[in-house]
Amino acid sequence: MEGSSIQNLAYLLASVLFILGIKGLTHPRTAVRGNLTSALAMLLAVVATLAFSHIISWPWIITGLVLGSVIGTVMAVKVPMTGMPQMVAIFNGFGGAASFFVAGAELYRALHTGEATTQPASEAVVQAGLQTQFALATAAAGLIGAVTLLGSFVAYAKLAEFSITLKPKNEGDKPRKIWLSNALLVPGRHVINAALAIICIALFVFVATSDSPQLNYWLLVAVAAILGVMITIPIGGADMPVVIALLNSYSGLAACATGFVINNNVLIIAGSLVGASGLILTAIMCKAMNRSLVNVIFATLGGGSDAPSADDVYAGKVKQTSAEEIAMLFDTAQRVVIVPGYGMAVSQAQHAVRELANLLEERDITVEFGIHPVAGRMPGHMNVLLAEANIDYDKLLEMDVINSTLETVDVCLVIGANDVVNPVAREEGSAISGMPIIDVDKCRTVVVIKRSLSPGFAGIPNPLFAADNCLMFFNDGKKAFTELIEAVKEG
């Protein structure tokens, strides 16, 4: 059998293993093995390429593989679980960058040696211009890859809470700090983006038709990179789960486009799987916020100008509580539900939360967790943090499951969540109307652990805080739980 046939069969086996690997992720019990299966598939694809492709520059290859593996492993081992969203963002970006580098290299090879995988080495082809498929796929890989790279870097900067300090205009003024994690709305951004998109399309065509495809290709990469920045920068912190999922999808599609460039099935199959995965997560995240993808991307938050002011909602109705009081509530409680939000990640409270949960369970109280799909900064963020703290995944309940049983819950602890438990979402005419929420107000008593009454990302007051059955425990998440643990132990 020819070498290329063996190689293609190896690629087929790798594709099957990728599919089985992802299938393993459908249950926590099989997930570790699934991930290892995918890694094995990758190894197989790499070995098959090295064994049967025409490789000359071995020192470069070995250096690249070793360098990449070392950097990747060090990053992956050192990152704390709370830094996971940033980590995923940056890896996405690298995947996108790799795609446009490969497409650029193949374009050069096609023009200079006529040896690129899709190109028969005939002068006629070189003279007649590039094959349409090759040229379009190259342009697509460049476009998607560059958008992914820069979009991911902006997402990284937002997730890592970078800020820019502007020098004051007049002396004596305070320097202004701009947090990248806010929605930064550039004036006239729709016009600028439309212009950038049109330039991209034009360059896309030029790569396929003009005499200087390389110049046009790198111009396309540059313009697409600017577009990547422009479409990510207006997106605010709470919408990050959508953006991360979308960029995840792009990195897969970029790999897919590269597969079309080099005529390689395993790239197309693996890339499509990732593309599909990202798209599904994007759809789930959008649904959980009751917003359309277009709405998120164009950074327009729903209407609702008639929202009541915070004073009207809260005046004289907010009841403060203390750790000791909450501990007394536990004395008669049988079921406790904890609803975490991004605030738990910020204050790194997950271990303290677990400790309290264990204490309560020792006292024969059932403790469960209600997880909103968009709690945190990426899909599944809360689940990972709670799993890190050794909480069994059986106790992490999805929104719909927990909602059907909330009437029988004695005490609900909300830590660092706001918009996802705002009952206003059930009424018409507010910025979050129609968004599915965890109906914590149906529990007998709700304790909200929060530093202040400040609004969540939607910028509207939360009438839950003023409800009869709600107590506010103004505190940092981790400190609050540490105090609660003390109080329960003493009580």
Add this chain to the structure above:
Amino acid sequence: MVDLVMLFTIFVLAIFIGFEIITKVPPTLHTPLMSGSNAISGITMVGALVSAGAGAGWWATSLGFFALVLATVNAVGGFVVSNRMLQMFRRKD
């Protein structure tokens, strides 16, 4: 053209398989799903190996080399970090 149609067929079918399997992944595992699928997009390594290894001049080799390093970081880092996370989801008994 025949090639393109063939590749496109594979692309469309793979997307369908992707949708079928991934809708079954529980929300609890969405983060490892992202990092794990992200690692799979490091499959661009295969393209990078050819670009960097073919010895087609310093320009193509350098581009291929950059691609190889980035794609390897993506793949290796992605699998290692997913493994770390998934180990935490193992049943504690």
